[in-house]
Amino acid sequence: MGLEKVFQEIYQCLIDLDRDCVLEGVKKALDMGASATSILLEPMSRAMNEIGRLYEEGEYFIAELIEAASIFKDVLGMLEDRLVRESKGLGGARRLTIVIGTVKGDVHDIGKTIVATMLQAQGHRVIDLGVDVSAEKFVEAVKKYNADVVGMSALLTTTARYMREIIEKLEEEGLRSRVFVVVGGAATSREFAQEIGADAWAKDAVEAVKLVEEFVKRVRGRR
Amino acid sequence: MDQVKITIPGHGVYIAPKGVNLGRFLASKKLLPLPCGGRGLCGQCIVRIIEGEVSSPTVYEKLRPGIGGEYRLACQTRVLGDTVVELIYKPRLVVPRYSIEIAIEEPKPIYRLIPYREVLTSYKELLLSSSIEGDLGGVISFNRVAVAGVREECMGEINHLLVDLGTTKIAYQIVDNNAKLVREGIVLNPLLSYGSDIITRLTKAVESRKAAIEMYNELNKTLPSLARENKCIGLCMVAGNSVMESLFLKMPLNTLAEKPFQPYLRGPFLHFLANNIPCLVAPLISGFVGGDAFADLALAEYLKTPTPYMIIDLGTNTEVILVASRNPVEVYVTSAPAGPAFEGHITAGSIMGAGGIERIWLKGFNDRGEAVFEYRGSPTGLLGSGVVSLVAEIVRNKLVDKRGRIVKGYRVVNGIKSFAITERPRPIVFTQIDLREFQKAMAAVKTSWKMLLDKAGCDPGDLRIVYIGGTFGSFIDPLDAMLLGLVPPIELSSIVVAGNMVLPGLKTLLFNRKHYKYMLELLPKIRHVNLAEEKDFMNKWIKNLEFNALD
Numbered sequence: 001m002g003l004e005k006v007f008q009e010i011y012q013c014l015i016d017l018d019r020d021c022v023l024e025g026v027k028k029a030l031d032m033g034a035s036a037t038s039i040l041l042e043p044m045s046r047a048m049n050e051i052g053r054l055y056e057e058g059e060y061f062i063a064e065l066i067e068a069a070s071i072f073k074d075v076l077g078m079l080e081d082r083l084v085r086e087s088k089g090l091g092g093a094r095r096l097t098i099v100i101g102t103v104k105g106d107v108h109d110i111g112k113t114i115v116a117t118m119l120q121a122q123g124h125r126v127i128d129l130g131v132d133v134s135a136e137k138f139v140e141a142v143k144k145y146n147a148d149v150v151g152m153s154a155l156l157t158t159t160a161r162y163m164r165e166i167i168e169k170l171e172e173e174g175l176r177s178r179v180f181v182v183v184g185g186a187a188t189s190r191e192f193a194q195e196i197g198a199d200a201w202a203k204d205a206v207e208a209v210k211l212v213e214e215f216v217k218r219v220r221g222r223r
Numbered sequence: 224m225d226q227v228k229i230t231i232p233g234h235g236v237y238i239a240p241k242g243v244n245l246g247r248f249l250a251s252k253k254l255l256p257l258p259c260g261g262r263g264l265c266g267q268c269i270v271r272i273i274e275g276e277v278s279s280p281t282v283y284e285k286l287r288p289g290i291g292g293e294y295r296l297a298c299q300t301r302v303l304g305d306t307v308v309e310l311i312y313k314p315r316l317v318v319p320r321y322s323i324e325i326a327i328e329e330p331k332p333i334y335r336l337i338p339y340r341e342v343l344t345s346y347k348e349l350l351l352s353s354s355i356e357g358d359l360g361g362v363i364s365f366n367r368v369a370v371a372g373v374r375e376e377c378m379g380e381i382n383h384l385l386v387d388l389g390t391t392k393i394a395y396q397i398v399d400n401n402a403k404l405v406r407e408g409i410v411l412n413p414l415l416s417y418g419s420d421i422i423t424r425l426t427k428a429v430e431s432r433k434a435a436i437e438m439y440n441e442l443n444k445t446l447p448s449l450a451r452e453n454k455c456i457g458l459c460m461v462a463g464n465s466v467m468e469s470l471f472l473k474m475p476l477n478t479l480a481e482k483p484f485q486p487y488l489r490g491p492f493l494h495f496l497a498n499n500i501p502c503l504v505a506p507l508i509s510g511f512v513g514g515d516a517f518a519d520l521a522l523a524e525y526l527k528t529p530t531p532y533m534i535i536d537l538g539t540n541t542e543v544i545l546v547a548s549r550n551p552v553e554v555y556v557t558s559a560p561a562g563p564a565f566e567g568h569i570t571a572g573s574i575m576g577a578g579g580i581e582r583i584w585l586k587g588f589n590d591r592g593e594a595v596f597e598y599r600g601s602p603t604g605l606l607g608s609g610v611v612s613l614v615a616e617i618v619r620n621k622l623v624d625k626r627g628r629i630v631k632g633y634r635v636v637n638g639i640k641s642f643a644i645t646e647r648p649r650p651i652v653f654t655q656i657d658l659r660e661f662q663k664a665m666a667a668v669k670t671s672w673k674m675l676l677d678k679a680g681c682d683p684g685d686l687r688i689v690y691i692g693g694t695f696g697s698f699i700d701p702l703d704a705m706l707l708g709l710v711p712p713i714e715l716s717s718i719v720v721a722g723n724m725v726l727p728g729l730k731t732l733l734f735n736r737k738h739y740k741y742m743l744e745l746l747p748k749i750r751h752v753n754l755a756e757e758k759d760f761m762n763k764w765i766k767n768l769e770f771n772a773l774d
Binding site: 057058059060061062063064066104105106107108109110113131132155156157158159161162 | 422423425426429430480481482484560626627628629638639640654655656658659662753755756760761764765766768769
């Protein structure tokens, strides 16, 4: 079997959420001499994009997203050492540090946790601050982890208002221009994101991942 | 400033400043509610611009099917010249199809009636409000029992006003001193123009003190009007959710709007209406389990319902109460943010009050293999009860798989699977994405009752009775509710579709002093479970997204 066919198998198995089949395929591909980077960038990422598309159509749902992210994480675990080795040689794909949390006053964490899980599956370093997170905590984490992206979530319109304060606090501390700010959650909208001075609005987890990937490309383009 | 003339056939001609927002203007004239608060999100404020100059469509309108040309969303439209506008939205009151009517044995009001002049002489130092100087009596509070002073001529024929202060509508009853019904009715909640859901209203009130005061004034004008031709109201008793009661009492709202999501004060409250009628307001159990749930519980307890039993009030905010045992007291409550799928926020959604399709059956399939449906109600949109019956039908007939993927009977429109409910007068569809929204609401409700049963160590099979309360619940077939997991799986004969439980609940509190005392003693013992803060809530919720009937 050619490598191309094995990649196709990995792609299809991940879409079908067949964990064993994906892991087997990845092993096969490695045996055949494929690089870990190519496995990630080709069948794995392509399958995640397709899963995202299926989610947007309603064909797939939250359980499928989480399942896919979990398989992705397993594969990442399997490839970790190789990725480090390969990236030393190649300069590597830039992965980001992302600080994420549900804002102060709000305790709803499902949406935020799904986003965090999916971003982690993409290989980013995700610092999940949990729920009821104050502006101070966001600022502290951005400094401590030298974050590239800040993700904020709120379910209620009453608590979403607090996002503005967090952005203002980032400004005050001189951190605003350093981070890409994405907001999301049922209480938010594109207009709302614009109004409070965020960089982007994600209507769901799939969109959040896409936005971050686009940001990665832009960052990479710059360097 | 330039002015424009807005003509609304059948309603009149209005003068407004040029550039006025049509939605807000019509709402201020009580001609149109703004369910989403005028944000362009719910698509309910459709109007037809028959003639005249208005602003061009916004992005919200461009995104919404059925809007375009003459048809506009009023809240997105500015009036730039004299216009003629037809209202498409026809407010309609939905009355619960069922309600428990109970007789009170030996009714005796919890407060004492004494002639008004005696209040002024004997109890003057205890008067709580200067409003006693007015036409009617005041209330003096002694150990949770009140005395109302009434005018001499009313002593023999005193009446009481019971009010269910709902989010969409206000239901009321006037009863005599023997707890016999004198008159009842329903009016739309005047706060509909501030948003159809409590969170939107709460946000407005928190952001603007002025809006909070307006809402307070609206409610305090509406309640006395319910009693207007009745001069001998001794006491008014009110129950509503925590947001409605807090707005009605002008209580601080910050603690409700964000963590800890609890009311500022718990009550019960004593309040005076604009015309000095004293008003006893039911206590709030927690932030999202309010005085209305307290009244529901009062009714079930008055009826000595065998334990363990459960009360589920389905809606955008679903309240669940589990009385596991009475001795020792083991009562749990929670609320589930079921979200807007039950009330309109889907492709072709409609809300109670606007009317729409309330029941749907699968009739068969056409020659293209697409499902054909029959329905009851007006084909203007899908009501929450219509959505529940539709989803139950497609699950029952296996048009979806366990995870909620549509597998049969659909057509693909713009790349999205959808069911066509009707084509005329406008297409009404239910899409795969709508189904996903519904699943989220369903999972929240399912998780909430399961979590309470877990807390108490009960199985669904242990439940002796499950009450389905509220108007929404009274329009749902209990078999559908059970199939979808909106209520626990128990014998059909143990389900009581109770409709409005708030008014009879208030009656039990008003006319039985012992029961009132018992309920107030129970109140601090009720355990509130906050779903969002429960361990493992997310995993349980995700599991509950599935249709268990298709296992």
